[in-house]
Amino acid sequence: MTAHEPVIGDDDLTIASIVESNGQMDYVAEVYRDHDKATVPEKQDYEFGQPVYVKTTVRGEKRALVGVVYESRLVNPDQGRDGPRLSTPDQELFVPGYVDEKQTLLGIALLGFAELAPADSGQGFTSVSQELPRWTLDIDDPVSKLSGAGFRRFHRPDGQLALRYYDRLITAAERFGAEVTLSLIERLRAETDREAMLDVIERKVRWEASTDRGVVR
Amino acid sequence: MNDVPEPPTGREMDAASETVVGTVAEPGERADEFVFVAPDAVDVRTGEFVVYETTVEGDSCDVLARVTNAEQERGLPGEFLADPGVESEAVADALGVPSGDIEIDRVSARVVGYFDTEMETFANPRSLPDPGSRVSLASDEFLEAVLPSADWESESATAHVGWLLNRETKAANVFMPIDAFAATHLAVLASTGSGKSYTASVVIEEMLRPQSRAAMCVFDPHGEYDTLDGMRKDEHASVFQDGAYTPEVNVVTPDEITVAIPDLNYGDLLALLDEPSERMKELLDRAWRDLQKESNEIGVRDIISKCEALDEGDHGTASALAWRLNRALNRDLFASAARNDLTDLVAPGQVTVLQLNRLSEDDQQMLAAALLRKLYEARKDAMRGDGDDLDFPLFTLLEEGHRFAPDGSARSLPILRTILSEGRKFGFGVGIISQRPSKLDADVLSQCGTQIIMQIQNPNDQQAIRQSVESAGEDVLDELPGLTPGQAVIAGDAMNTPVLTRIRERHTNHGAESLDATSEWRDSWESWHEEQNRGVVDPYESDKEVDETPL
Numbered sequence: 001m002t003a004h005e006p007v008i009g010d011d012d013l014t015i016a017s018i019v020e021s022n023g024q025m026d027y028v029a030e031v032y033r034d035h036d037k038a039t040v041p042e043k044q045d046y047e048f049g050q051p052v053y054v055k056t057t058v059r060g061e062k063r064a065l066v067g068v069v070y071e072s073r074l075v076n077p078d079q080g081r082d083g084p085r086l087s088t089p090d091q092e093l094f095v096p097g098y099v100d101e102k103q104t105l106l107g108i109a110l111l112g113f114a115e116l117a118p119a120d121s122g123q124g125f126t127s128v129s130q131e132l133p134r135w136t137l138d139i140d141d142p143v144s145k146l147s148g149a150g151f152r153r154f155h156r157p158d159g160q161l162a163l164r165y166y167d168r169l170i171t172a173a174e175r176f177g178a179e180v181t182l183s184l185i186e187r188l189r190a191e192t193d194r195e196a197m198l199d200v201i202e203r204k205v206r207w208e209a210s211t212d213r214g215v216v217r
Numbered sequence: 218m219n220d221v222p223e224p225p226t227g228r229e230m231d232a233a234s235e236t237v238v239g240t241v242a243e244p245g246e247r248a249d250e251f252v253f254v255a256p257d258a259v260d261v262r263t264g265e266f267v268v269y270e271t272t273v274e275g276d277s278c279d280v281l282a283r284v285t286n287a288e289q290e291r292g293l294p295g296e297f298l299a300d301p302g303v304e305s306e307a308v309a310d311a312l313g314v315p316s317g318d319i320e321i322d323r324v325s326a327r328v329v330g331y332f333d334t335e336m337e338t339f340a341n342p343r344s345l346p347d348p349g350s351r352v353s354l355a356s357d358e359f360l361e362a363v364l365p366s367a368d369w370e371s372e373s374a375t376a377h378v379g380w381l382l383n384r385e386t387k388a389a390n391v392f393m394p395i396d397a398f399a400a401t402h403l404a405v406l407a408s409t410g411s412g413k414s415y416t417a418s419v420v421i422e423e424m425l426r427p428q429s430r431a432a433m434c435v436f437d438p439h440g441e442y443d444t445l446d447g448m449r450k451d452e453h454a455s456v457f458q459d460g461a462y463t464p465e466v467n468v469v470t471p472d473e474i475t476v477a478i479p480d481l482n483y484g485d486l487l488a489l490l491d492e493p494s495e496r497m498k499e500l501l502d503r504a505w506r507d508l509q510k511e512s513n514e515i516g517v518r519d520i521i522s523k524c525e526a527l528d529e530g531d532h533g534t535a536s537a538l539a540w541r542l543n544r545a546l547n548r549d550l551f552a553s554a555a556r557n558d559l560t561d562l563v564a565p566g567q568v569t570v571l572q573l574n575r576l577s578e579d580d581q582q583m584l585a586a587a588l589l590r591k592l593y594e595a596r597k598d599a600m601r602g603d604g605d606d607l608d609f610p611l612f613t614l615l616e617e618g619h620r621f622a623p624d625g626s627a628r629s630l631p632i633l634r635t636i637l638s639e640g641r642k643f644g645f646g647v648g649i650i651s652q653r654p655s656k657l658d659a660d661v662l663s664q665c666g667t668q669i670i671m672q673i674q675n676p677n678d679q680q681a682i683r684q685s686v687e688s689a690g691e692d693v694l695d696e697l698p699g700l701t702p703g704q705a706v707i708a709g710d711a712m713n714t715p716v717l718t719r720i721r722e723r724h725t726n727h728g729a730e731s732l733d734a735t736s737e738w739r740d741s742w743e744s745w746h747e748e749q750n751r752g753v754v755d756p757y758e759s760d761k762e763v764d765e766t767p768l
Contacts (some may be wrong), residue, residue: 130313164313196303197311204296204308 006122007150008064014142015041016106025132026172029143031104046106049183051146058135062116065133066146066154070173070180071107108143109172111165114154125150128157130164152191161195178209221456222390224375225362228332232279233268233353239324241350249328251345253352254290257320261287264696264717265383266355267326269346280342281355282326285692290323327692329714332363338713357389366713367394376423382704382717391718395429397711399612400641401666403648406682411671412702414441415727416720417614417650421445421568427459430566435614436585440574443468447725456724465567471575475552479515480587488628489545497538503527516553517546550580559595559606578620585621586629593636596643610644618649622661630658637664655681666710672700688715
């Protein structure tokens with residue numbers, strides 16, 4: 001795998017757009033629905049633990065901020081308004097408020113970033129960093145699924161397997177910190193050669209989660 | 218190895234070296250202990266000396282402290298070490314956990330004190346360093362100058378016995394003021410194979426160098442000290458010779474050793490006899506007292522005749538006594554003439570090695586008792602002006618000291634106790650070397666003001682040291698099991714504070730190497746085998762026909 005291997009394709013599936021943030025590394029994105037895009041994501045495209053990226057430009061340089069879906073929330077403004085409706089199901093347009101506001105929101109934790117370098121039919125990652133990104137995203141920035149190649153490349157910033165975002169992720173993801181880390185480890189297992197180090201880290205994460213939650217004392 | 222270091226000339230040097238090892242964190246468990254935090258990269262070992270600055274009565278002074286314990290404050294979590302196949306450092310790196318130099322140590326140190334130039338020893342500042350104070354390694358020169366309880370300005374000689382253990386090889390010399398331990402006695406204690414006799418030989422070498430020219434007498438039950446003769450060789454001339462001076466080494470072999478009967482006292486004589494009756498004792502007492510008044514030359518025959526003369530009656534007692542006296546004294550070991558000239562035996566610039574290896578333990582004790590008594594009396598007379606036989610101080614080394622001063626009774630014990638308690642006034646110093654401090658008489662051990670203690674693992678021996686040796690603090694005793702051969706704790710009168718030392722190499726060869734058992738066995742078997750075969754082979758060598766009929 002070279003630094004210039006295309007890891008971002010021009011036709012990567014975009015799954016959501018940024019709508020809000022809870023902090024520097026913790027963003028909320030709204031999943032695209034019918035009518036928003038030609039191709040809308042399906043459930044498996046924004047599953048828990050899905051690695052994603054958002055492209056942004058800083059001082060003229062293109063960068064990809066890499067993150068992971070760690071949380072989701074369903075928004076339903078209709079809840080509690082179950083009275084008789086004026087419209088029939090084929091006349092959605094006439095429901096109160098005129099617009100269907102049911103949403104799926106995703107919690108996305110940023111894990112790090114990489115500079116983008118042109119590559120054949122796409123872009124490659126250079127200067128991968130698992131530090132906290134210093135730049136914020138913008139509202140409406142599209143969130144795309146990160147390919148397996150991108151995921152692999154991101155986890156080998158200097159050739160060696162690294163999950164240096166681990167403690168930040170655990171803090172940002174709070175309740176599901178351990179689970180999202182484990183799901184990333186699971187993906188890494190599938191994407192990389194089996195590494196004994198992953199076993200050690202997995203054991204550590206599991207043990208820490210168990211002690212933190214009072215399962216093991 | 219002829220590079221003999223020069224002792225310091227004063228104590229005016231900076232205490233702290235440039236190496237800052239840590240920062241004081243908090244008081245320690247004991248009143249005189251404090252804890253400092255040191256980065257892992259800095260190697261601070263137990264027994265190392267460190268310095269901090271404090272203010273005593275308005276003056277800033279450097280306080281010396283000894284490191285008593287060092288433990289890791291922080292390291293990688295156990296989960297990182299769960300799989301031996303995966304390097305913990307790699308896991309730490311993968312998770313973005315800093316590792317390596319980030320580890321820190323918690324080091325406990327006990328305050329020794331600041332050096333009081335008037336008292337020439339350490340004074341307790343009676344306060345601990347403030348948290349945040351910087352702790353530096355003590356400088357080599359400073360330690361060299363302040364650890365020995367020596368008066369550098371005077372011309373008193375010092376013995377260079379080795380180097381500070383925790384410092385780089387030969388970085389900081391350890392000197393022992395010879396006057397201090399020669400006057401207040403010395404104990405060399407170590408389990409077998411730890412280098413007792415080696416260390417004692419180093420001390421002897423130092424005491425016979427031109428700067429001190431000691432008069433020494435060594436009781437050598439194993440014949441290990443004859444190699445000291447090497448001091449007279451030309452190759453060591455730069456160390457041991459100065460102008461006309463060359464140390465004399467007088468090795469007295471077992472054949473030459475005699476005990477002068479007139480030097481024995483009544484108690485000695487009695488101890489030699491097989492179960493004498495009360496009547497015999499009484500007769501002998503009278504005879505012995507008369508004889509001692511009459512002559513300085515007493516043989517067995519004289520005693521017997523005197524007994525017979527005094528035994529009015531049927532001569533039964535006298536003849537029974539004669540039989541016993543003959544049995545005990547009619548041996549080559551005993552000479553009738555009293556040793557007149559002690560200066561033949563001991564002289565300044567001379568070490569006399571009495572090889573006692575063919576004598577029984579009883580005879581060794583008796584010889585030691587008679588000789589020590591004689592030497593001690595001569596020293597007392599010389600000091601009082603009654604005689605000038607030994608008008609110079611004397612230092613005696615007793616190898617296997619538990620033989621001569623055992624915990625219990627021995628012929629030589631009373632005189633040794635006397636010399637150890639009173640010898641200082643008469644310039645009679647004693648060095649006791651022993652591998653079993655627990656078998657030494659407790660009074661004898663406690664009278665040895667300076668101790669060189671090497672590896673000791675036996676709990677009884679450690680206990681004996683703990684009880685008898687005042688200067689051996691707990692932290693010193695903790696070191697004893699961990700020392701390796703050639704490493705020693707020097708404590709007591711000669712030192713201001715106990716010092717971990719690596720004993721220097723001897724100039725002369727060492728005479729007490731362990732036997733190489735397997736090679737000896739091989740050699741013995743070869744010669745035995747040859748011997749056996751010779752009986753078989755010999756007949757064939759002759760031209761005569763051999764009878765080959767089976768037996």
